[in-house]
Amino acid sequence: MVLGKALIYSLSSLQERGRLMINHGDQVYQGQIIGAASNDNDLWVNCRQRQEPRLECGER
Numbered sequence: 001m002v003l004g005k006a007l008i009y010s011l012s013s014l015q016e017r018g019r020l021m022i023n024h025g026d027q028v029y030q031g032q033i034i035g036a037a038s039n040d041n042d043l044w045v046n047c048r049q050r051q052e053p054r055l056e057c058g059e060r
Contacts, residue, residue: 001030002029003027003028003029003048004028004029004048005025005026005027005048006023006024006025006034006048007024007047007048010046010047011024014034014035014043014045017038018035018036018038020034020035021033021034021035022035028048034047
């Protein structure tokens with residue numbers, strides 16, 4: 001199971017689409033229901049922080 005913390009940056013844009021059941025900093029997992037959409041369509045979103053730091057390497 002992939003865990004992470006919900007981020008305010010992601011949640012603020014999702015609030016316009018419906019009602020949220022989680023808050024900033026809550027632990028969430030992949031596939032968790034985090035809110036109810038205002039229309040009949042399901043939304044698949046990523047609102048969590050990665051557990052491992054993402055390193056980007058490149059030549060300069």
